[in-house]
Amino acid sequence: MKSGVVWRCLRRRSMSTSVIDWWDNVGIAPKDPILSITEAYFADSSPRKINLGVGAYRDDEGKPVVLQCVRDAQAKIAGCEFLESLSRQGSMKLVDESVKLAYGESSDVVKEGRFAGVQALSGTGACRLFAEFQRRFRPEAQIYLPAPTWSNHRNIWRDAQVPQRTFRYYNLESKILHFEALMDDVKNAPNYSFFLLHPCAHNPTGVDPTEEQWREISYQFKVKNHFPFFDMAYQGFASGDLDRDAQAIRIFLNDGHLIGCAQSFAKNMGLYGQRVGCLSILCKDAKQAISVKSQLQQIARAMYSNPPVYGALLVSTILDDPDLRNLWVKELKVMADRIIKIRAVLRKNLLELGSPLNWDHITNQVGMFCYSGLTPEQVDQLTNKFHIYMTRDGRISMAGVTTENVAYLANAIHKVTKSGKES
Amino acid sequence: MRTQFPPSSAHGSPSPTDRRLSALVRHLGVGDHSASSMESQDPNPAISPSATAAFSGDSVFANIVQAPEDPILGVTVAYNKDPSPVKLNLGVGAYRTEEGKPLVLNVVRRAEQLIINDQSRVKEYLPITGMADFNKLSAKLIFGTDSPAIQENRIATVQCLSGTGSLRVGAEFLVKHYHNRTIYIPQPTWGNHPKVFTMAGLSVKSYRYYDPATRGLNFQGLLEDLGSAPSGAIVLLHACAHNPTGVDPTTEQWEHIRQLVRSKGLLPFFDSAYQGFASGSLDTDAQSVRMFVADGGECLAAQSYAKNMGLYGERVGALSIVCRTADVATRVESQLKLVIRPMYSNPPIHGASIVATIFKDRDMYTEWTIELKAMADRIISMRQQLFDALRARGTPGDWSHIVKQIGMFTFTGLNTEQVASMTKEYHIYMTSDGRISMAGLSSRTVPHLADAIHAAVTRVA
Numbered sequence: 001m002k003s004g005v006v007w008r009c010l011r012r013r014s015m016s017t018s019v020i021d022w023w024d025n026v027g028i029a030p031k032d033p034i035l036s037i038t039e040a041y042f043a044d045s046s047p048r049k050i051n052l053g054v055g056a057y058r059d060d061e062g063k064p065v066v067l068q069c070v071r072d073a074q075a076k077i078a079g080c081e082f083l084e085s086l087s088r089q090g091s092m093k094l095v096d097e098s099v100k101l102a103y104g105e106s107s108d109v110v111k112e113g114r115f116a117g118v119q120a121l122s123g124t125g126a127c128r129l130f131a132e133f134q135r136r137f138r139p140e141a142q143i144y145l146p147a148p149t150w151s152n153h154r155n156i157w158r159d160a161q162v163p164q165r166t167f168r169y170y171n172l173e174s175k176i177l178h179f180e181a182l183m184d185d186v187k188n189a190p191n192y193s194f195f196l197l198h199p200c201a202h203n204p205t206g207v208d209p210t211e212e213q214w215r216e217i218s219y220q221f222k223v224k225n226h227f228p229f230f231d232m233a234y235q236g237f238a239s240g241d242l243d244r245d246a247q248a249i250r251i252f253l254n255d256g257h258l259i260g261c262a263q264s265f266a267k268n269m270g271l272y273g274q275r276v277g278c279l280s281i282l283c284k285d286a287k288q289a290i291s292v293k294s295q296l297q298q299i300a301r302a303m304y305s306n307p308p309v310y311g312a313l314l315v316s317t318i319l320d321d322p323d324l325r326n327l328w329v330k331e332l333k334v335m336a337d338r339i340i341k342i343r344a345v346l347r348k349n350l351l352e353l354g355s356p357l358n359w360d361h362i363t364n365q366v367g368m369f370c371y372s373g374l375t376p377e378q379v380d381q382l383t384n385k386f387h388i389y390m391t392r393d394g395r396i397s398m399a400g401v402t403t404e405n406v407a408y409l410a411n412a413i414h415k416v417t418k419s420g421k422e423s
Numbered sequence: 424m425r426t427q428f429p430p431s432s433a434h435g436s437p438s439p440t441d442r443r444l445s446a447l448v449r450h451l452g453v454g455d456h457s458a459s460s461m462e463s464q465d466p467n468p469a470i471s472p473s474a475t476a477a478f479s480g481d482s483v484f485a486n487i488v489q490a491p492e493d494p495i496l497g498v499t500v501a502y503n504k505d506p507s508p509v510k511l512n513l514g515v516g517a518y519r520t521e522e523g524k525p526l527v528l529n530v531v532r533r534a535e536q537l538i539i540n541d542q543s544r545v546k547e548y549l550p551i552t553g554m555a556d557f558n559k560l561s562a563k564l565i566f567g568t569d570s571p572a573i574q575e576n577r578i579a580t581v582q583c584l585s586g587t588g589s590l591r592v593g594a595e596f597l598v599k600h601y602h603n604r605t606i607y608i609p610q611p612t613w614g615n616h617p618k619v620f621t622m623a624g625l626s627v628k629s630y631r632y633y634d635p636a637t638r639g640l641n642f643q644g645l646l647e648d649l650g651s652a653p654s655g656a657i658v659l660l661h662a663c664a665h666n667p668t669g670v671d672p673t674t675e676q677w678e679h680i681r682q683l684v685r686s687k688g689l690l691p692f693f694d695s696a697y698q699g700f701a702s703g704s705l706d707t708d709a710q711s712v713r714m715f716v717a718d719g720g721e722c723l724a725a726q727s728y729a730k731n732m733g734l735y736g737e738r739v740g741a742l743s744i745v746c747r748t749a750d751v752a753t754r755v756e757s758q759l760k761l762v763i764r765p766m767y768s769n770p771p772i773h774g775a776s777i778v779a780t781i782f783k784d785r786d787m788y789t790e791w792t793i794e795l796k797a798m799a800d801r802i803i804s805m806r807q808q809l810f811d812a813l814r815a816r817g818t819p820g821d822w823s824h825i826v827k828q829i830g831m832f833t834f835t836g837l838n839t840e841q842v843a844s845m846t847k848e849y850h851i852y853m854t855s856d857g858r859i860s861m862a863g864l865s866s867r868t869v870p871h872l873a874d875a876i877h878a879a880v881t882r883v884a
Contacts, residue, residue, distance in 0.1 A: 029757035032764055035551060056547055064547050074539050087736045121584075121767035128766055132622075137487055155765035159595075272548045273772030294490035301493060301615060302622040303591050303766065304584035309736035310773040 033151055034391055041389040049387040050409060052400040055203070055368045056272055057335055060342075062402045065335070067270045069328040073317040076324075087309035091119045093316035098263050098278035101319070102232060102246055103253055109282055116292035117280040118300065119307045122272075123233045124152060126262030126279035130229060131160035132299045133281075133292075134194060143229075144185075144195045146170075148393065150203045153196060153231070167195065170205045175361040175373060177207050186220050194227045199248040201234035201367020204395040208238070208366050214248045218255045228252055229260040236268045238367045240336035242329065258282040265315050267368065268332055274311025339368060342401045346370075349410030357417060370396040378416045386412040495614055495854055502852040510850035511868055513859040516666070516831045517735055518798055521865045526798070528733050530790040534780040538773075549769045551760040553582020553741075557775040560782040561741040565662075565695055565709050565726055572716050576749040579756035581742050581763065582770045585735075586696045586727030587619060589742035593692060593723045594623035595762045596744070596755075603655040606692070607648070609633075611856065613666045616659065616694075625657070633668045638824035638836050640670050646683060654688040662695035662724070663708040664830020667858040671701075671829050677711045681718065691715055691722040699731045701830045703799035705792065721745050728778055730831065731795055737774025802831060805864045809833075812873035818880055833859050841879035849875035 031039070037053030059065050095117040099110050109115055120126035134141055143157045146169035157164050167189070168181035186195070197217075202208055209217060221228055230249055236242040243250075252259055258281075265276040279296065283289040300307070318324045347362040362370050374382070374394035382388040388409060390396050401409060492500065498514030520526050552558065558580040562573055572578050583589040598604060606625045608616050609632035617627045630652070631644030649658060660680075665671055672680060684691055693712050699705040715722050721744070728739040742759070746752040763769070781787045810825045825833050837845070837857040845851040851872060853859045864872060 027758075028754045029761045031757075032551065032760065035764075054548070078536065078539055121771070124764075124768040125766070152764060152768065155761075159762075159765040266548075273769070275767060275769070275771040288487070291487045291489040294492075295487055298490045298493075298618075299622070301587075302618040303588070304738060305587040305615065306736065306738065308584070308738040308771040308774065311771065 037389050037391055040383075044387055044389075046387040048405075048408060050389065050400060050405050052388060052390040052396045052398075052409075055267065055397045055399065057267060057270060057368070057399045058402070060338060060402050060404075062400070062405070065270055067328065067331045069318050069324045069331060070270060070314060072324055072327070073314045073321075076317055076321075077313055087313060090309055090313035090316045091307065093320060094119050094276070094312040095278055095280070097316055097319035099280050101235065101242060102249055102261050102263055102278075102280065104243070104246070104250055107253065109253060113286040114284070114289055115280045115282050116289045116296060117278060118293060118296045119312055120262070120277045120279040120300075121275045121304070121307060122266050122277040123231060123262050123264030124156065124277075125275065125307070126264070126277045127153065127156045127231055128160060129279050129296055129299055129303075130260050130262060130281070131157045131162050132303075133296055135160050135162050136299070137295070138194070141192075141194050141227075144189060144193055146196065146198065146202070148204060149196065149198070150231075165189075169202075170207055170371070172373075175207070175371070176364070177209055177213070179209070179213055182209075183216065183220060186217065186224065186226065189224065189226065191225045192227070193224070194229060195221070196229050196231060197248070199230045199232045199235075200245040201238035201369075203233065203367070204369050204391070204393060205371040206361075206365025206367050206369050207371070209248070211247060211251070214251050218252050218257065221252070221257060222255060227260070228257055229262070231262045233262075233264040234267055234367050235263070236329075236332040237336050237339075240333040240340075242332070253282075258284070265311070269315060269318070269328065271311050271314060274314065275308060276311035276315050339398050342403075342406060343370065343398055345403070345406050346398075346401060346410055349407055350414060353410060353414045355414050355418065368397055368399050370398050372396050372413070374413070374417070381416045382412055385416075388412055493614070498852050498854055501846075505850055505852070507850040509871060511852065511863060511872060513851060513853040513861075513863040513872070516730070516860045516862065518730060518733060518831070518862045519865075521801065521867075523863075523865055523868070526733055528791065528794045530781055530787050530794060531733060531777055533790075534777045534787065537780055538776050549582070549772050549775070551763050551769050552580075552756060553770045554772070554775045554779055556783065557582055557779040558741060560779060561726055562743055564705065564782075565698060565712055565724055565743070566716055566745075567706070567709065567713055570713070570716060572745050577746050577752050579744045579746065579752045579759060581756065581759050582775050583725075583740050583742050583763075584738040584767075584770060585729050585740040586694060586725050587615060587740075588738065588770075589725030589727070589740045590616070590619050590692075590694060591623055592759065592762050592766070593725060593742050593744070594620050594625055595766075596759055597657060597690075597692075597723075598624040599762065600755075600758060601657070601690070603653070603657065603690070605653070606657040606659055607652055607689075608659045609645075609661065609665070611667060612659070612661070613694075620659075628652075628656075630658075632665070633670060633834065635836065638670075638821075638834065639827070640672055640676065642672070642676055642679075646679070649680070649683055649689065650687065652687065652689060655690065657690045657692050658684060659692050659694060660711065662693045662698065662712050663710075664697035664701035664832075666696065666830070667832050667854070667856060668834040669828025669830050669832050670824075670834070672711075674710065677714055681714055684715075685718060685720055693722060693724040695724055696727040697730055697830050698726070699792070699795045700799050700802075703796040703803075705795070716745055719747075721747060728774065732778060732781075732791070734774050734777065737777070738771060739774030739778055802861045805861045805866075805869065806833065808866060808869045809861075809864065809873060812869050813876060816873055816877045818873070818877045820880060831860055831862050833861055835859055835876070837876070837879060841883045844883045845875045845879050848878060851875045 034054055038051060041049060041051040057065055099115055099117050103110050120129055142163040142165055144165050144167045145153050147166040148170060167185035168178050171178035200208055235245045238245045260281045263278045266272045281292055283292055318328050343363045347359045350359045372394040376392040379390055379392050379394055495515055499512060502510060502512040518526055562578050562580045566573055583592050604625050605628055606620050607628050607630045610629040611633060620627050630648035631641045634641035663671055698708045701708045712724055724743045726741045729735045744755050746755055781791050806826045810822055813822045835857045839855045842853060842855050842857055
């Protein structure tokens with residue numbers, strides 16, 4: 001060993017160009033808890049394997065789906081001569097259509113231009129832009145994240161150097177919203193706090209406030225002067241109805257809150273890899289909106305200059321064309337309905353297997369995910385014995401469940417839980 | 424107890440303010456809430472107006488002022504507003520054809536068509552590090568197919584959002600994992616460089632680069648400044664076709680720079696935005712980078728496909744970190760993922776698919792190199808034509824730098840007043856530092872520009 005060290009030193013000194021160990025201190029990074037599941041799944045050679053990790057939609061054959069409206073939009077764009085100017089327009093159109101989707105076609109805010117909207121790199125990018133903006137202009141602020149929330153939320157606000165706290169959200173025992181605790185935390189937070197809210201299909205729990213509860217949350221936010229930031233990744237995907245899924249946002253808008261909103265088209269248009277999204281921040285008036293938008297663009301400029309045009313072009317083409325838009329709405333409902341249906345089938349199977357546990361939450365929860373209540377140990381057993389992959393918090397991506405594999409899945413869950421121990 | 428709102432709606436439809444007030448009142452109506460939820464609420468209905476309520480009080484962001492326009496993109500904005508039929512946009516560095524039109528390369532169209540027609544392709548998420556094929560082939564493009572660093576698996580390459588994205592990810596990585604937080608950038612450099620590095624948390628210093636007297640490289644100044652940089656500092660180097668000056672070191676000068684950088688233990692960070700575009704040869708334009716890799720040392724390299732593939736809007740690029748060992752490269756890649764995930768999770772698929780499709784097909788790759796050379800040749804021809812036109816007019820001064828400088832831009836040497844007069848009198852749009860984008864010129868418009876320069880030089884101080 002010693003001679004090795006000596007040799008290395010000699011080697012360095014003998015080279016006229018000194019070669020330095022810059023990166024000796026760099027340790028191997030922990031794998032992303034969600035994306036590493038898919039990696040592990042791909043490495044598994046079992047024919048029975050099921051991927052219930054990342055939230056990407058699959059049809060009933062377990063295949064990823066390109067929506068027909070997207071294929072049609074692609075064909076429409078491919079035939080176009082003036083791509084560069086179209087591309088420029090595409091981004092602006094994307095923002096205009098996105099805010100209408102979120103805030104409603106007839107929203108005053110939209111009509112009066114009282115929002116700063118920029119295209120963002122899907123939901124992640126929109127959240128990050130907002131976090132950076134928040135840090136720059138409200139440096140004293142922190143962000144309250146629901147417990148639990150999508151794991152990357154923590155990374156995003158951490159890298160933007162915004163201190164974070166949590167507010168109680170999910171009741172582990174009852175597997176429903178811990179509404180009283182939530183309201184307590186909202187009241188006890190200092191005035192003017194920033195809160196991250198999932199307007200529908202909460203990730204990872206699938207538990208959403210009711211309309212009434214949203215109204216009360218909105219009211220309390222008024223009392224406390226809190227800033228509501230919505231991360232909407234599943235509009236249309238939760239109930240199958242775009243307006244219904246945006247109801248929480250509309251309630252807050254109606255109450256006069258000046259919210260911020262991140263939108264993603266990854267799931268509801270199946271455009272995952274295109275990275276299309278929108279960040280909007282409501283402002284007092286159109287003039288202020290111009291200022292805020294200019295600052296957002298500056299932040300984006302130092303990160304990636306401009307967002308990618310292709311995805312924006314696809315989205316704006318679809319939303320702008322009545323036929324394509326109608327087709328999209330139909331296809332979206334098909335996806336949402338499949339998830340709703342397969343939830344019922346999974347629950348039914350578990351009951352028929354004679355499981356002693358309560359599986360109501362499978363059908364009560366909303367959106368792509370089921371927060372199963374399985375413990376990390378049970379999840380490990382599912383993976384090791386049954387080749388079923390999910391995140392260790394027990395989150396199941398229902399999109400990965402099909403008519404073909406639901407019985408196998410139910411059976412496996414039953415086997416690892418029938419001793420009665422669940423979290 | 425109900426308050427009457429709005430006070431009087433007898434005249435016309437309620438204003439937005441009134442509507443919002445009504446909504447709030449409706450919401451606050453005593454009968455609206457169930458008994459249980461009322462218990463936890465403040466029984467006092469007189470709420471102070473929320474700072475986030477639009478009807479009174481102000482936005483939490485009320486203190487925000489409008490950000491200054493980006494100086495480069497602002498030129499195009501001004502150009503678009505001008506109604507003159509002879510206006511010329513020599514601002515932003517996007518390639519234009521002889522007809523002044525943006526160009527989608529034929530090979531890119533073909534690749535896009537293949538991608539669309541391939542029904543089996545699905546738009547799922549790319550891995551955090553991007554498309555594997557794309558990364559491998561990008562590394563080969565810049566470092567050379569037979570680069571020992573590639574063969575030894577010593578390079579961590581991640582797909583990023585064009586050059587900007589690659590620079591930002593690299594900078595964030597350095598801030599997190601490298602012991603020195605200072606980066607030296609050439610004077611002048613692309614306007615966005617300091618912002619990218621500052622936002623990532625690096626402290627930015629500059630080294631002398633351009634000599635206004637010779638309109639060439641201030642080699643002495645460069646050596647002095649890099650020579651006095653603290654050991655371990657990061658150095659930004661433009662791989663070729665320096666932006667905005669078009670002034671590149673010669674091969675001999677590059678070797679000198681390399682020796683200095685290595686002996687001082689400086690960490691080189693290359694920005695390669697014009698490979699193939701500068702000279703027309705992909706290998707020639709990568710010489711500087713390959714020189715540094717050949718000595719076994721480490722460096723970072725940001726690549727952009729915006730110009731050389733005409734994929735501007737698709738944001739295609741790659742960041743490579745050349746490491747001493749394969750083990751280090753693996754660890755570095757894992758840490759790059761942690762930088763990327765909270766920024767945008769994974770990179771956009773479309774542009775990278777196009778590049779990978781072209782790279783993997785021998786014919787398409789060849790077609791690309793031909794189209795690339797045609798673009799580079801047109802730029803070189805514009806330089807010659809402008810130089811000849813100024814000589815023909817007897818415009819005072821030495822204009823040889825126009826043909827000596829390389830790449831898309833020419834640093835004319837014109838001052839702000841001269842530039843302003845060219846905009847005013849001749850409707851020529853360019854950045855105030857005197858930089859012109861040669862790509863915006865055509866044989867037809869060269870005379871107009873030559874006239875404008877001539878007028879500016881002879882009439883304006």
